[in-house]
Amino acid sequence: MDESEQGEARLGGAVRRRRRSLDLTLAQVALRTGLSAPFLSQVENARARPSMRSLQRIADGLETTAVDLLAAADAVDRPVDLVRSSDDDAGLARDAGTRSLVRGRRQLHALEFTGEHAADREFLHPNDELLHVVDGTVEVEADGRVHLLRRGDTLYLAGGVRHRWRSTAPDTRLLVVAVSDHVTA
CATH class of the missing domain: 1.10.260.40 (lambda repressor-like DNA-binding domains)
Structure with a gap:
């Protein structure tokens, strides 16, 4: 295997x-x-x-x-874990332009979204989250306001803030970093 x-x-x-x-x-x-x-x-x-x-x-x-x-x-926790750009996400293909940047049970998780993504899903996390636009533009609806983020912009969301986002350019790369619900020992 x-x-x-x-x-x-x-x-x-x-x-x-x-x-x-x-x-x-x-x-x-x-x-x-x-x-x-x-x-x-x-x-x-x-x-x-x-x-x-x-x-x-x-x-x-x-x-x-x-x-x-x-x-x-991927419950095997390594004190140092390198995720290469060519790595497969725990058996998931990089479909829909989504890639996990952190493996295992960690306090911090990061996902990279590339290309176009629609705002068809609302998120509500108990913990904090950070969105950083590497390239392109992203529109984020959070706490009743719409924020247009451009290359280099970062939006911080405290836990409990309902939000949704969509990319507004085909070349968009968005980094989403979140604190996990679980804490590792």
Whole structure:
């Protein structure tokens, strides 16, 4: 089994553990996510690789975040961990221009979003989050205001602030850094 397949198996196991911890059936998760029970079963058994969008839907249905599922999939904590630009995200392809920049169960998580992304999802995190525009432009709706961020701009959001964002240029690169819900020892 190569490293990508091992990552898929770990991600499937993380999804299964979370589902079982909530005492949910595959059918119940399917209703919560809009994804089919057979697809969810394939994800859990490492026979299907979810897109980042599907993983976010699964995480929402399991009352967690995609970042925490990815962290649970790569539970091996290394004191120093280099993530190369060519690395696969715990078995996830870089679909929809999303890449995890931190592996394992950490206090801090970072994602890089590239290309166009729609504001079709609202976020509400209990912990703080930082958005930094590396290239392009991003429109962020937060706390009843719309903020247009350009290259080099950074927006800090305290925990509990409802927000959504969308890229407004095809060449956009956005770095999102968040404090995790869990703390490692």
